Amino acid sequence: MPRPPRTARDRILDAAERLFARRGFYGVSIRDITAAAGVDVALASYHFGRKQELFAAVLERRAAVLNELRLQRLEDCRKRGGSRGVSVEDIIDAFTHPLLERSARGGPGWKSYFALIAQINNSAEFGASMMTRHFDALVQHFMQALREVLPGCDERDLYWSYHFLTGALTLTFAETGRIDNLSGGVCRSNDLESVHERLVPFIAAGFRELCAGVAARAGKVRKHRLEKRVERVTPLRRRVAAAPR
Amino acid sequence: MPRPPRTARDRILDAAERLFARRGFYGVSIRDITAAAGVDVALASYHFGRKQELFAAVLERRAAVLNELRLQRLEDCRKRGGSRGVSVEDIIDAFTHPLLERSARGGPGWKSYFALIAQINNSAEFGASMMTRHFDALVQHFMQALREVLPGCDERDLYWSYHFLTGALTLTFAETGRIDNLSGGVCRSNDLESVHERLVPFIAAGFRELCAGVAARAGKVRKHRLEKRVERVTPLRRRVAAAPR
């Protein structure tokens, strides 16, 4: 069957997505994008206005799709689980699986999109505003789900655990190939199956550890764990040798 | 006492560090940098050659200092621990503490440096090459230390665990402020004390979980944990609805 004709608008979005993912917002010119899309330079301004708005359009395009997939998966596992059946693993999985699945099997457009997300999430300039705008409403749903399966968990522990999850997840999106070198080929950045298989239990264990720590703080369980922690981990405020200012 | 005169070369490095951290390599022009440093444009080329080399010089300046601090801390805890006394927490702490301590108390130059590292680590363009060049020799020392305290742990589990650690750590460096919005002020991005206090046990628990999983795979301990994991976590290969190509 004849594939539906890709409009100039879509071609620009696709090219922008691919190039922004590679070299960031400032590393790509409008002319780079329109040349890669095979269209006239002026069409970028015509369809999207300013460069920033084109960038925003790229981000927006797939965000809604992802949020729906993830929310759906969360509700599914809640329904499946019934009363008290849903685990931390289920929630982390609902949060990460749709993303890693898309990156692995959604085609090059999705791959670029996630690489771009990885950059933005770790950028001081775009990080807070753009990620917040597109994803934080969804994240609040997941935070609530986690609160329910980790009752009594301190809010700060909960949010910082989420922070660690996001960091591990977005670095995975970047697929920089660094782990390939580091491991001498034992691990491959693009083997997202293997990552997901490990990410879920790894992060879930972290969540449980922190919340158990809080319970211990209140003198309830696993006291020895916490004490060990407090003894071992040196506080941050400690003087060190001089170095470049 | 009169502070030692900062040379034009140093002023350029400082300005470059600050600006690159904010807007990345392409988002900053040589003129931006030299203007911020209060020196002539041509001095950048004179002292550093091409723009890429200036960028590399910024990265290199503090890398050696950090590597030495971290290695020192690793050896300290090994010495202190004696035979069988060193824990996963100790190693994670030696890996993260010097960095977070510098970011928290090293002054604005260090803060910028780590924000820059956060960007680079998650960039497809610079990620693998630059991080590998400056840090992977050190990382191998830590991998070996982890191998020793987690005997029998599968290499892939070990490397992917390290990957998660790096992701969580570098997102912390970015200090994007996203967690501030998300948590409604309960957490603050620049409260690195609180992060470190949680990062170490969180990541250590993840390491232990994965290695226990491997032991279980060999039919030795915690079998039920693994089965639970395998049941709960859906494999990545699963069809989903259509979306933009």
Add this chain to the structure above:
DNA sequence: AGAAACATTCAACAGTCGTTGAAATCTAGT
């Protein structure tokens, strides 16, 4: 067919980009 809306092309704008060569100034060694 004709009109209205949409899409595309071309040429050009005022700036900014990284980099350089030549001249001027400063510093250290004798």
Add this chain to the structure above:
DNA sequence: ACTAGATTTCAACGACTGTTGAATGTTTCT
């Protein structure tokens, strides 16, 4: 004081930047 070398300034280069207005082509609806 003289010189050799390192450092800084100034002016300029060709190429590239985002954006626009006017003209041209195409589709859609009555």
